[in-house]
Every structure is written in structure tokens, then in C-alpha cells.
Amino acid sequence: MAEQRYQSWMRYFTPGPVHHRLGLVCLGVGMQHGPLPPVGPRTLDHHVAIVISAGRGWCQDVDGRRHEVVAPALLWITPGVPHHFGADAEEGWDEAFVDFTGSAVAAYTELGCIEPGRPVVPLTDAGPARGAIIRITRAARQGNPLLEIETAAAVHELLVALRRTRADTTADGAPVLEALARDAFLPLSVAEHAARHGMTAAELRTAVRRSAGCSPKDYVLGIRLGRAKELLAGTDLPVSTVARRVGYDDPAYFSRLFTRRVGMAPVRFREQQGRTVPGGWSHTIPDPDRPPMISHAQP
Structure with missing residues (x-):
């Protein structure tokens, strides 16, 4: 039997009605690498953000046009839109994905954080997005009572990270x-x-x-x-x-x-x-590593 040339890890979740009221919920997360087999053509009923941090591959848009994907890059899968993609057969790629849905998707789309018309988005750095995805994988441990809340918060963080590292802006x-x-x-x-x-x-x-x-x-x-x-x-x-x-x-x-x-x-x-205090107001942002603290005088 031939040795498997790629590796996959994934988890899927089923948030309850109260979790959906958070605005975004995580439906699944995965991390894979290697010359992964192609995906699709298929159509989903929710969004998926696929972060490619190394390697290369391809994707096909709704008009059948083939686009090269070179890391770091983001693949957007949007509901009701057929998609077809895959890693390079020789080089492969490193992939991390998050499935999500929720009422907040419309606002994030209007704000430019989700781009339904762009199946491939170049990134300047995949690190921040992968960091958010890793937080989801850590939350996916067995018996975590805050699973849905932690993963939902990380999806918000992921969308901000992807927006901040989009190469064209x-x-x-x-x-x-x-x-x-x-x-x-x-x-x-x-x-x-x-x-x-x-x-x-x-x-x-x-x-x-x-x-x-x-x-x-x-x-x-x-x-x-x-x-x-x-x-x-x-x-x-x-x-x-x-x-x-x-x-x-x-x-x-x-x-x-x-x-x-x-x-x-x-x-x-x-x-x-209003909280006027002695010393006055300052527009200087405090150093996060050295926040304002009460200073106790030495005896």
C-alpha cells in the first residue's frame, strides 16, 4: 500500500440556537498539508475561509476560469456558489480552514471583510489568520464547556485578521x-x-x-x-x-x-x-505591556 502523501485534521460543530444569536458561529475547522486531492466541484450552504500559508495550487471560478493560488493566500467559499480547487500535485500546500455562518456575515461582507466575488485573495502574511484558526483548534478539545463561545469569538478575530493582511489594501x-x-x-x-x-x-x-x-x-x-x-x-x-x-x-x-x-x-x-480626574485627559495610547497602574510610594 502506497504511503499517504498528505495529512488532514478536522473537527465539526453543531452550535445551538442561542449560540447563533452571537452573530457568527463556527461550524468546523481543519488543518491539512501536502498534495491534497482536489475539492469539488461542489456547493455549500455556508461560508468557508481557507488560508494557504505555504505552497501553491489552483482554483476554478463560477465561469470555469482557472486561477493560480500562491501562498500566502485566502480562498473564499460562499454559500450557493459552486467551487473547485486543489493543491499542486507535486508541491502541495499548507491549508487551514474554518466553516462559519451567522447573521453578522452580511455586515462583514458590507464592510469588505468577506468578498463573495473574489475566490482568491492574496495575503501579505498568513500568520495572524492561522493564529486565530489555531485558537479554534485549541478550543475544540473534548469536554470544553465554552466551545461554541470561544470558536465564535475566534471567527470574528479571523475575519479581522484576514481583512488586515489582504495584500491589495x-x-x-x-x-x-x-x-x-x-x-x-x-x-x-x-x-x-x-x-x-x-x-x-x-x-x-x-x-x-x-x-x-x-x-x-x-x-x-x-x-x-x-x-x-x-x-x-x-x-x-x-x-x-x-x-x-x-x-x-x-x-x-x-x-x-x-x-x-x-x-x-x-x-x-x-x-x-464623565470621569474627570486630576492630571487631565491624554490622547496618548498606553503601552499594552505597561498599562496604567496605581503606584505605591516606597516607605
Whole structure:
């Protein structure tokens, strides 16, 4: 009998109704390597993310066109869409996959984290995604009472990791978003933001939506409201001053916008979240390895 040239490990789960209310649930996980046999043609009723971390192979789209797959890469399997793929017969590949479903899939798709129209997505690094998948495999131990919760959390983490390491946006998208964040509090229109990058407004909208899953206006608004919340919660600045600090000369307009998006007026938010402390508010993000701690004076 010929020696088996590939290895496979996989587990499958059946989350209950209450777990489905988490928004995403993990239906299965697997890790395989070697010259694996081809898969399909077949059609599934749920999503599968297949992370190729080494090697090469191929996949066939719905129109029958064959695409080369070179690691690191992601293969998307989407519900109701026929798929057919396989590792190179000689070189093989290292594969890790996660089957998942849930109501949150629609939002992740709208935000660009899931791309139904792209069967193959180049990645800059498969490591972060494999890390999330490894957490699922660890949660799959026998008798784990938190199996469905841990695996569901890891699916969320996986989608973020895949979005962050997508090769077509990491290089160009990050600088644009960084510049928008830096200039978010300036009174600039979308066209003026675009001109700063030598882009048209349409090109900027495309770049930001591909990178952040939203329009430039919404991206800037999110940054402005985030800063406004920080100032309202951590300082005694008047609302009118907070409005000007985050780019709004009209405090009344700022208050209406804040109320519509946050669900409560700025004054009400301050009443709920305000925690002014001696020493003042800082926009510096603490080092995760050295978080703020109470310092006890030495005797």
C-alpha cells in the first residue's frame, strides 16, 4: 500500500440556537498539508475561509476560469456558489480552514471583510489568520464547556485578521486612512481630502471603502465623534469647545449630529460617561505591556 502523501485534521460543530444569536458561529475547522486531492466541484450552504500559508495550487471560478493560488493566500467559499480547487500535485500546500455562518456575515461582507466575488485573495502574511484558526483548534478539545463561545469569538478575530493582511489594501490603503485620520478635524470636503493625495473624489471613495468598508465622510465622522466622546468624558470643556476641537464651528449642528449618531445628546453622554480626574485627559495610547497602574510610594 502506497504511503499517504498528505495529512488532514478536522473537527465539526453543531452550535445551538442561542449560540447563533452571537452573530457568527463556527461550524468546523481543519488543518491539512501536502498534495491534497482536489475539492469539488461542489456547493455549500455556508461560508468557508481557507488560508494557504505555504505552497501553491489552483482554483476554478463560477465561469470555469482557472486561477493560480500562491501562498500566502485566502480562498473564499460562499454559500450557493459552486467551487473547485486543489493543491499542486507535486508541491502541495499548507491549508487551514474554518466553516462559519451567522447573521453578522452580511455586515462583514458590507464592510469588505468577506468578498463573495473574489475566490482568491492574496495575503501579505498568513500568520495572524492561522493564529486565530489555531485558537479554534485549541478550543475544540473534548469536554470544553465554552466551545461554541470561544470558536465564535475566534471567527470574528479571523475575519479581522484576514481583512488586515489582504495584500491589495495594506500597501495603499493604510497611508490614505492615516492621512484622513490626521486631517479629520480640519474643515475639508471629500474633494479637498482627495486633492491632498492627488486623487479624484471617486478614487478616494473607492480606496477608503476598499480599506475601511465605509465612505470617507463616515470614516472621518467616526474619528471626530470618537474624539468628541473622549473630550466629553475626560474633560470639563464646554460642548461648544468640544465641537470646535473636532471640526465643527456650529455647536448646534454638532449636537444634532452627535445625538443622531450616538443616540443621546452630548450633555447626556457626559452625564453618563464623565470621569474627570486630576492630571487631565491624554490622547496618548498606553503601552499594552505597561498599562496604567496605581503606584505605591516606597516607605
